[in-house]
Amino acid sequence: MRASTSHAAxxxxxxxxxxxxxxxxxxxxxxxxxxxxxxxxxxxxLGGGWPQGRxxxxxxxxxxxKTALALALLAATSRRGEVVACVDLADALHPASMAAAGAxxxxxxxxxxxxxRDGLRCTELILQAGGFAAxxxxxxxxxxxxxxxHTWPRLLHAAEQSHTAVVVVAAQPxxxxxxxxxxxMRPRQTxxxxxxxxxxxxxxxxxxxERSKLGKPGQRTLLQVRSDPTGDGRWETGDDDLAQxxxxxxxxxx
Amino acid sequence: xxxACLYVPDFPLAALLRCYPELRExxxxxxxxxxxxxxxxxxxxxxxxxxxxxxxxxxxAMAIDxxxxxxxxxxDMRRAAQAALCDVAASFSPRIxxxxxxxxxxxxxxxxxxxESESQLATxxxxxxxxxxxxxxxxxxxxxxxxxxxxxxxxxxxVIPKGEEWSFLVPVPxxxxxxSPNLAATLxxxxxxxxxxLAALPIHAVGTRLxxxxxxxxxxxxxxxxxxxxxxxxxxxxxxxxxxxxxxxNLEPFLFVLRGLLDRLTARLGLRGFLCGDLRLSxxxxxxxxxxxxxxxxxxxxxxxxxxxLVRLQxxxxxxxAAIEALRxxxxxxxxxxxxxxxxxxxxxxxAQLAVTLAxxxxxxxxxxxxxxxxxxxxxxxxxxxxxxxxxxxxxGYAIRETTLTANRFIASRLCPxxxxxxxxxxxxxxxxxxxxxxxxxPGFAGRVVHAAGPWRLQGDWWNEGAYARDYxxxxxxxGGVYRVYREAIDxxxxxxxxxx
Numbered sequence: 001m002r003a004s005t006s007h008a009a010x011x012x013x014x015x016x017x018x019x020x021x022x023x024x025x026x027x028x029x030x031x032x033x034x035x036x037x038x039x040x041x042x043x044x045x046l047g048g049g050w051p052q053g054r055x056x057x058x059x060x061x062x063x064x065x066k067t068a069l070a071l072a073l074l075a076a077t078s079r080r081g082e083v084v085a086c087v088d089l090a091d092a093l094h095p096a097s098m099a100a101a102g103a104x105x106x107x108x109x110x111x112x113x114x115x116x117r118d119g120l121r122c123t124e125l126i127l128q129a130g131g132f133a134a135x136x137x138x139x140x141x142x143x144x145x146x147x148x149x150h151t152w153p154r155l156l157h158a159a160e161q162s163h164t165a166v167v168v169v170a171a172q173p174x175x176x177x178x179x180x181x182x183x184x185m186r187p188r189q190t191x192x193x194x195x196x197x198x199x200x201x202x203x204x205x206x207x208x209x210e211r212s213k214l215g216k217p218g219q220r221t222l223l224q225v226r227s228d229p230t231g232d233g234r235w236e237t238g239d240d241d242l243a244q245x246x247x248x249x250x251x252x253x254x
Numbered sequence: 255x256x257x258a259c260l261y262v263p264d265f266p267l268a269a270l271l272r273c274y275p276e277l278r279e280x281x282x283x284x285x286x287x288x289x290x291x292x293x294x295x296x297x298x299x300x301x302x303x304x305x306x307x308x309x310x311x312x313x314x315a316m317a318i319d320x321x322x323x324x325x326x327x328x329x330d331m332r333r334a335a336q337a338a339l340c341d342v343a344a345s346f347s348p349r350i351x352x353x354x355x356x357x358x359x360x361x362x363x364x365x366x367x368x369x370e371s372e373s374q375l376a377t378x379x380x381x382x383x384x385x386x387x388x389x390x391x392x393x394x395x396x397x398x399x400x401x402x403x404x405x406x407x408x409x410x411x412x413v414i415p416k417g418e419e420w421s422f423l424v425p426v427p428x429x430x431x432x433x434s435p436n437l438a439a440t441l442x443x444x445x446x447x448x449x450x451x452l453a454a455l456p457i458h459a460v461g462t463r464l465x466x467x468x469x470x471x472x473x474x475x476x477x478x479x480x481x482x483x484x485x486x487x488x489x490x491x492x493x494x495x496x497x498x499x500x501x502x503x504n505l506e507p508f509l510f511v512l513r514g515l516l517d518r519l520t521a522r523l524g525l526r527g528f529l530c531g532d533l534r535l536s537x538x539x540x541x542x543x544x545x546x547x548x549x550x551x552x553x554x555x556x557x558x559x560x561x562x563x564l565v566r567l568q569x570x571x572x573x574x575x576a577a578i579e580a581l582r583x584x585x586x587x588x589x590x591x592x593x594x595x596x597x598x599x600x601x602x603x604x605x606a607q608l609a610v611t612l613a614x615x616x617x618x619x620x621x622x623x624x625x626x627x628x629x630x631x632x633x634x635x636x637x638x639x640x641x642x643x644x645x646x647x648x649x650x651g652y653a654i655r656e657t658t659l660t661a662n663r664f665i666a667s668r669l670c671p672x673x674x675x676x677x678x679x680x681x682x683x684x685x686x687x688x689x690x691x692x693x694x695x696x697p698g699f700a701g702r703v704v705h706a707a708g709p710w711r712l713q714g715d716w717w718n719e720g721a722y723a724r725d726y727x728x729x730x731x732x733x734g735g736v737y738r739v740y741r742e743a744i745d746x747x748x749x750x751x752x753x754x755x
Contacts, residue, residue, distance in 0.1 A: 039669055060755075062699075062735035067672045067755035083602040090674070094752065095627035095638045097672035105627055109643050111615055112623040122615055129611035131603030141698070190705060190730050198707045200728035200736060200754065202671045225669045 031214070032180070035134055035165040038076035041221045042069065045207060047214060050134070050165040051180050055156050058169045060185030062141065065205040065225040067092075068101070069185065070136045070169050075103035082133035085109040085126045089119040090140025120151050127158035127166070135159075139170040152178035173210070182211040191226060202226035256362040256416070257483060258346075258376060259393045259401035260339055260383065265356030266327045267296035269335035272387040272518070273496055274325075282323045285312050294324075330495040330582065338386045338522055340488055345525040346379060349485035356390075359398055359483055376411045386521055395419055400477045403449075406430050419477045424450030433471055437464065449475045492528075492585040494519050501540040501577025505569055508578055513562055519585045520556040528587035529554035530561060538580035545574050552612065552642075553605030554588035560610045567617045612643055633714045634722065635738075636679060636751060671754045673738060679749040682739065691729055694739065696750050701731030713743070728754070 034049035043049050050056050050073060060066040074084045075098070084107060086093055091112050099105060109126070113119040116139065123137050156178045159166045168175055173182050186208065191201040208220035262268045266284040271277060281301035285292040290313035297306045297315075304319045312324050332355075339358050343350040349361035362375065369375040376392040383390035393404030395414040400423065404412040407426055414422045426449045428441055446452050453475040461469040470480065494515040502508045516530075523530055531554045537545040549564050603611070615624045622640060630637035682696035691703050708727035715721050723743035730736045736754040741747070 062674075062733075062753045063730075063755055065669065065671075065755065067674055068669050071672050072669055091677050092674040092752070093627060094673040094675045095629050097670075098627060099629050100670055101672065102668060105629070106644060108627060109612075110625060110627040110640065111619060113619050114623075118618050122618060125611050125614055125618075129603045129607050131601060131608070187734050190736060192705055192707065198705070200671070200705075200707050200730075203736065203754075223669060225671050227670055 033163070035073070035077060037069070037073040039069070039072050039223070041223060042072075042207060045209060045219060045221045046181065046183075050167055051214065052133075052165045053160045053163045054180040055152065055159055055166045055168060055175050055178050057173050057175055057179045057182040058167055058185065059172055059182065059210075060205070061171065061187065063190070063203060064185035064187045065203065065207075065223060066169055066185045067138075068225045069207070069223075070138065070167055071098050071101040071103065073134055073165075073167060074098070074108060074136055075101040077134045078104040078107040081107065083107050083109065083131060084134045085111065085132050085136070087111045087113065087119050087123045087126070087135065087137045089113060089116055090138055092138065092140060120155065123166070124155055124158050127155070127162045127164055130162045132162065132164050134165045134167065137166065137168045139168065139174065141171045152176060179211070180213045181209065184208045184210045188222070191224075200227075255483075256372065256394060256396060257398055257401045258360040258362055258379060259395075259398065259405045260343055260358045260360070260379060260390045261393065261402060261405035262335075262339060262356030262383075262388055262390045263406070264296035265335070266332065267298060268356065268388050269331045270325055270327050271298075272335050272338070273331055273514070275387060277323060280323055281306065281319055281321060282325065283312075283315055284327050285324050286326070288326060290316075328495070328497060330493070334494050334518075335388060337491060337493070338518070339383065339388060339390065341522045341525045342379065342382045342386060342388075342390075344488050345382065346375075348487070349483070350488070351484050351486065352488070357402065359401065361483055361485060362394065372413045373411065376413055380411050382525070386525070387518065395422075395477075397477050398479045398483060399474045403430055423453070423475070423477060424448065428452050428475070431471055431474055434467065437467060437471065440464065490587055492519055492522055492587055493582065495580065495582035497580045498578065501579050503577040505566065505573075508569070508581075509562060509566055511581065512565060512583070513558060515581065515583045516558045516561050519583060520558055520561070523585060523587055524556050526587070527590060529590050530556055531586035531588035533561065533565065534584040534586070535565070536582040536584070537574055537578045539574060539576040540579055541576055543576055547572070551609065553609040555606035555609070557606050560606045563610045564613050567613045571617055633712070634720075635712065635726075636675065636677070638675075671736075673752040674755045675752045676750055679740075679751045682748050682750045684739070684741070684748040691727055691739065694729065694731060694737070696737075699731065699733060699735060699737075701733040701735075703729050704732055705730040709741070711743070712740075
């Protein structure tokens with residue numbers, strides 16, 4: 001019955017020279033726009049970038065590359081002239097690292113709240129101000145306890161209103177069902193420059209979409225987080241060369 | 255030459271009602287001072303209907319109407335009302351004359367192309383004064399005195415057509431020229447009741463009998479100005495004040511009062527084409543103390559809600575030490591600058607909204623914990639800096655770094671290992687083998703060293719008290735984390751500076 005009705009309505013629209021799809025009961029779900037972070041592998045994994053107007057999560061243990069990924073988002077967005085914010089609960093942001101990631105620091109608002117509760121309040125205030133393209137909420141390794149139940153829904157509502165991409169960086173998922181996508185970073189190996197004087201060069205990590213409301217979870221990709229090998233200012237993007245990493249080949253989503 | 259006169263009848267009462275609009279429907283009287291013997295200067299129509307007249311004492315008026323509200327009007331309130339009247343005049347023409355006590359003249363030269371008729375122009379002037387809380391009467395004529403008489407006579411808006419001043423003035427009572435009591439009594443004795451009768455008298459004979467004051471009165475009756483229009487530029491004085499009935503020691507009632515002042519200030523600023531910049535608050539406190547403070551408005555705005563929030567945040571951070579008995583607010587006018595937006599660049603936050611948000615964030619986190627990160631000009635690895643977030647001014651169109659932005663667009667993104675700083679660096683226990691770290695135990699982490707790079711020596715600031723000399727290592731522990739640690743060269747203590755992530 002519903003199908004025939006919608007079919008008839010679609011025919012009617014076509015007669016009126018207004019062809020289109022007809023939905024009964026509710027409008028078609030509107031897919032969020034994406035904010036690319038400039039790392040091809042991650043943008044492909046996320047289906048175009050981090051969702052705008054939604055809360056996303058980026059989790060992982062220390063030295064897994066989650067901070068590098070979050071800074072890459074802030075860097076790419078700020079370079080486009082958009083204003084971004086970093087709510088740094090852990091007080092861990094290293095401005096030199098951010099500058100090295102290519103961020104335009106003039107477009108970055110850095111907020112260091114004294115407590116998790118204040119951090120969420122600050123994030124909400126920034127979202128309510130509007131105009132911020134991306135907000136990274138860095139919770140650090142310590143999970144915020146005793147948050148009220150309505151905290152994350154309020155944050156989600158504010159993000160929807162401001163069309164801001166909110167990325168929560170934490171050791172473990174914290175936003176629950178309010179997060180539209182959850183990316184887990186797992187360290188694979190550490191890269192060292194061997195020789196007479198060994199140097200830390202970076203690490204390889206696997207980024208996995210643990211949970212997603214926009215697509216199939218479980219997709220993953222390999223990322224190389226490396227220092228500048230050339231030193232000429234041109235940076236390599238994360239490379240997930242399948243041939244070199246057969247162990248993750250089957251799971252990489254292109 | 256055509257002139258308009260803005261005239262406010264019962265100016266002290268108008269100045270009072272501008273500050274206390276809730277009294278408009280009440281029976282109100284303005285006294286010249288405090289105490290029962292003080293004379294009334296002006297009474298509201300509601301009070302007049304109850305039999306209260308001007309020139310009565312407060313005690314007499316209260317005997318007639320016990321519910322009468324009697325207030326005094328400070329010189330600040332009068333000055334602000336007069337300034338508001340001049341702001342209205344200046345919003346029509348730059349050639350205005352401030353005659354004081356509720357009178358302002360405007361040169362209408364060149365305004366004919368903006369309004370269809372002088373009547374429409376006068377009506378617009380009257381409406382604009384109402385917007386500022388003043389009920390002014392407007393008269394338009396060929397001379398100042400004729401315009402003034404027209405405004406006084408009309409009770410609203412009156413336009414005397416060009417060349418018809420005489421016919422308009424003839425039937426007007428001579429009392430409207432406000433002669434001195436002695437002169438008024440003399441004219442009454444002579445049977446002179448209208449301006450036409452007074453103007454018909456020979457001026458030399460009047461001068462012989464009544465002196466210079468009489469001559470002046472006759473010339474005014476004939477529509478001749480004592481002095482021509484003297485236009486002067488208006489001072490940039492945007493100030494409002496209020497005396498409170500009792501000391502206010504709570505923030506909410508204070509902000510309620512402040513809102514009224516800001517409403518009036520922003521309305522005046524808007525008329526003159528300005529935005530509200532920094533606010534200077536002068537608070538008179540109980541015990542004769544004073545509290546002077548400046549509220550910085552990063553993004554000039556006439557949004558009262560935003561301005562009120564900025565004041566609230568400052569008062570919450572630094573409350574007044576005693577109850578507030580009087581308040582004066584001075585707004586620094588800022589030119590309205592149109593921001594040139596970029597076709598290829600997204601809009602950022604609204605400057606006014608962002609300024610409020612930054613103020614609120616600062617109130618929560620502290621001034622040194624909100625801002626733009628900067629790479630410190632230092633070789634000390636843990637050095638960093640924070641400065642005020644300048645995107646507010648940049649978005650307002652004050653400075654646009656187009657060159658930088660354009661260049662930045664073509665830089666490719668990269669993933670590089672980032673340091674997660676531990677502030678301040680934490681002391682750790684390090685067990686060494688052959689002078690190299692072998693096992694590390696720190697706050698929240700511990701493990702055997704799997705890989706290590708270093709040491710490399712950093713030393714600096716030897717020319718001041720902050721001298722340092724350190725041996726740095728990058729170490730990977732058995733838990734998978736890669737840490738940057740260092741050993742002080744002097745006391746051999748170990749610290750962890752951050753984690754690579």
